[in-house]
Amino acid sequence: MNFAHASALAWAALVIPIIIFYILKIRLRRVPVSTTLFWQQIFDEKKPRSLWEMLRHLLSLLVQIAILALLVLALGEPFFKWEVLEAKRLVLVVDNSASMNANDVLPSRLAQAKEEGKRIISGLRFRDEMAIIAAGTEPQVFCGLTGHQRTLLKALDEIPATDGPTRVNEAIELARRLLVTQKNRKVIVLSDGGFDNAETLAKAEDVQMVPVGKRTGNVGITRLQARRSLIDPVGYEILAEVVNASDDPVECRLEIDLNGEVVDVVPLKLAPGAAHHQVFEKTSTAGGRVLARLNRADALPADNQAWAILPRREIRPVTLVTKGNLFLEKVFEANAGVKLSVSRTPLKSAPPAGTLTVFHRDVPEKLPNGPVLVIQPSQSTDLWEIGETLQNPIVTQQDKDSPLMAHVRLDNVLMPEAKKLKPKGQPKILASAVSGDPLYLAFDRPEGKVLVLTVDLDKGDLPLQTAFPIMAANALGWFAGTKGELRESTATGSVVEWELPPNSTASYTLHSPSGRPAALPVRSARATIGPLDQCGIWTIDHGTAQVDAKPEFELACNLANRQESDLRPPQDWAPNSNVLQAGFGGRPLWYLLIIAAWALVGMEWYLYQRRWIS
Template structure:
């Protein structure tokens, strides 16, 4: 313990005058006599009062001395040092990915962030960045605890994977040259490879509470025997056997249910026939089941058209593409007719009027800008939980060169550092896949996984023939094609509506799993239905796995904890008040409230 104003202890010297007052107090001896008649005419005192007396230690004196000591100690401002995670400027990145919903991890992280913001001094600045699938800055360079609390409390768990790399870029952008900036990660660690590690000038505060969980890890549609079948996958992440009931609905009406029994760690797949057609929404939910992660207990899909897809190749083409299309069941050559899916291979992609697989185009599609070329890119990131890449490992992919593109609103499936190599998105309401590299200048066509990947890409593109609705992982933006003079309105899975500002090309807040419905509202109030989109919980988030983000490397320094000064003043002030009240009670003869019986007797 140290003192900020040690000179205030000089007030303890006031104890000397206090003691002197007690010794100088006039106290004449008291005698009882039968009469004072014999003292008539003797009013003049013949002896003075005793000026000094022996100091008598009383409870009142002790309490007054104690109050004086407490007062002097209070003015000296004693304090103690406590380690804090805050620096001169701290950027808190709070993970809101799906796994943060397990055992209320996000609520615990938010409480910790609010606690840190409340203990910041006037000399410390705090910024807050959301680290979910759509990172954004919630507060910048703030000293206002209430404003920070409001920003932090606005965060909620999403159904997507974290984009800590993008969140870290936002945090680095908030750094200022006039004061050191510390990055503070609050979360369960995210997906390996989402940030380049180790992270300098950073600290990771982990939140790793776990619990039993049963999740819907797969839900999609297919055709067979003249009927629509929904393929359901349920996985147990529990340590005990689980029995659940999955109930299906088509456009909000129940169409049946299926019972699923699972051993610990087991995965069960079911094919369920339903009466539903293109354009309808099918949902599934685990009924009467409670676990540690409720968001992955439901899923939704928007049905597309028939299984047969006609494909046309524009541009140079290659024998690899010809062999791929010939090997995929249900795919036929468009033969000069308007195709369902077009493959644009090293050609002009400035106009996209149908689902398109775009391969290293000469002219990129609208919304994408080519800003350079990267030679021999090395794979550093493959999106976890993406159905298109499930069971496919592209770590050994070799590429001669790739375009460096700026593609806001597109989802990166594969990256080399920060350079995207495979992207999913939509152009003018049409699904699109963008490969930034030439297939013929890579080893992808000779890999075993190429036919599987190509088939899934065609299936994904073909799913948009009947409706512009899309089924994609939570966090994938929803494209908007707003008519002139209208504004877009989006109905979220929880039933709330959000009116969007005019001119937006995408709705980037589709972070919750469920169904999103878009409407276009004209100036006269006319409502035109827009696309219906389903966003699904990312299956890899259901595991609840945690890890520690590396923040230390040889030759670099991690952010260090700093010291926070906490004063004892509130506690000492409370003690001083208690002492003063006790001294008053003692000095006035320990006054007590009258007993009820005594009051009645006096009456």
């Protein structure tokens, strides 16, 4: 046996005062009495017990010395060599992913996992050390290696429930890195097995799987997206996917709302393991929150509903300055998202802010501020110099990646004439002729975007081609500045980047679906959100206390994870959970010595009471 603090043994010198006090105690308090006649009768009768009384006093001294010896030994903190050599280094990986919120075991799988964790912690021996890592959404170390059980229990209690995906593999890797220099290491995983590679990990030597939960069926919405139609200006589409992750067929109903108004209700009959996909095509200019619900209660509520954000269709004012072109007027009129006004004469004043100004042929020398579309310019401006007429230009180069050219092919369009244009600056060439002259180009100037089409619409068949309205729609979208018409619903665990409004210097607050606020870290023009760990609508605002303040940004977040929705453990998952050995309640030797000392104190107390009372 060794001592961690051998110098503490010097406290053994206290035995000297104890003995001195014992000797002093023998000089008893003298009490005068008028007669000892009666006392003699009492104590003479008890003579046979006097030896025991004497021993009792001696025993009391011995007990006191023993108490001191135990306390001194405890102060010395004794330990055995094998304790140090065989001390375990453990990492407890607690799966707090969405599937661990299932209530097939009450109150939840996570609560059961925590109970198991507590049991394991209480089984730690002295000098064993443990770390705790949560493996939901993203691996997170909740407690570093320590042998202090209260700290471990506190850390275990602090692990929150999340709707995030399981990250057990990453957590185990993290745990292995933590233990890489340790001997007798082991990673203990408390999980329901809903992660990749579970079967292999269960057989790993350094991994101990403790299964949580039971085999339970579940039906969940695994995908929900809503977007504006690319064809129909007022149309939108909703994509929904429902999976039956159970061993039995299921009948249920999928209800879809837009801002609280029912959009569609679909009865579903799902075979075991089957998935139902459906695209709902609807019309409305209104945007808002799309909510899909399953009317079936099961063990995992998180995937029984899902959200999506449908962007609102904005009506854009367009001023067309032309001496007359029917195709041009009609292509804008036909767009439900456009409010067209036509001017036959040049503009005398600047257009209102937000108005798209379309110049056909006649174009001012200095383009007005704001978005401008120029078709077949007839003169030079501050952005280009006009050249001669270009005969029969054939489009040979087209920027396919630009949203302006999405679904557009100009190589087979007959264009007899176009204007040669020598741009000032570095415009983005969207389409150019074989001679290299730009036919369709975009300027990004600080005052507003400018788009120029040099083709003569009165000649050729461009206005008659489907490419023409598509080009107009793309141009409107490009000027609007939105990236298409989809605000994607993200899955939990994702990280989202949000582009800040231009020239924004304000601070922002991110609100979780449960209402938990958090300051949003802003880096340059973008802010990073996530990893998102709750299903629902996440909002960003300026953090004001106004209840009806419109959020700057809304983001739908859904479980959208078939693996998390599947509450059944893998078929070949055979964890061996019987290797956890309890020690001496995690108590060090000095603790046991203190307990023994207390027992002796109790004995001394008994002897004392016997002397005084019995």
